[in-house]
Amino acid sequence: MESIITVATVMTMYMNAVNSNDANYMYNGDMEDGKVNKIEVYERNDDQRMEHKVEYCYYYDEQGRLSGKEKLSWDETKKEWTKDSRLTYKYYKNGYNVEVSHWNSDKQQYDLPAEVTLYRSQAPNLTTVRTYKMNERQDNMYLTSSMIVLEPIESRLLAIR
Numbered sequence: 001m002e003s004i005i006t007v008a009t010v011m012t013m014y015m016n017a018v019n020s021n022d023a024n025y026m027y028n029g030d031m032e033d034g035k036v037n038k039i040e041v042y043e044r045n046d047d048q049r050m051e052h053k054v055e056y057c058y059y060y061d062e063q064g065r066l067s068g069k070e071k072l073s074w075d076e077t078k079k080e081w082t083k084d085s086r087l088t089y090k091y092y093k094n095g096y097n098v099e100v101s102h103w104n105s106d107k108q109q110y111d112l113p114a115e116v117t118l119y120r121s122q123a124p125n126l127t128t129v130r131t132y133k134m135n136e137r138q139d140n141m142y143l144t145s146s147m148i149v150l151e152p153i154e155s156r157l158l159a160i161r
Contacts (some may be wrong), residue, residue: 026050035060055081065091086110095120095127116141125151 028040038057042050052074059068068088072081083103090097099113117131127149132141 025053035064052076052081054084061091065089083110088113094122115144122148125153127151 024044026042026044028042029036030038030040036058038055040055041053043053045051054074055072057070057072058066059070061067066089068086070086071084073084074080075082082105085100085102088099088101090099096119098117098119100115101110101113103109104111112134114134115131117129120128120130122128129145129147129149130143131145133144134140135142
């Protein structure tokens with residue numbers, strides 16, 4: 001499958017955010033060895049001062065693919081970042097999964113995924129995308145959306161030339 005989330009993808013997302021014309025937000029990125037490790041987001045308040053908003057931490061596997069993205073929220077009372085949620089990326093031969101988990105402060109750990117999206121290559125230029133959400137009453141997941149993504153053949157032919 002061609003759509004793998006790599007260091008270059010994360011770097012592009014960071015550069016797009018930094019170069020955004022949205023004056024209410026400021027982004028501070030931490031990079032190491034060409035990889036974005038974290039991005040702090042600040043928001044302009046009514047007094048025109050920048051305040052902590054969220055922090056995103058990025059994790060990569062041994063192949064340089066994105067394996068996780070953790071979201072931390074600023075706790076103004078404690079004056080520290082607190083865990084909020086995370087995305088976990090799992091790669092397979094014909095695609096990948098993105099799992100969404102939320103932080104459980106009582107247990108001091110992430111809960112089981114509340115949502116999972118499966119991206120699967122079915123044929124050249126054809127990918128299926130299915131999203132499942134957790135039904136906590138029945139302790140199982142149910143399908144919430146399903147779609148087929150078809151890449152135009154012409155664009156692939158132009159890219160090959």
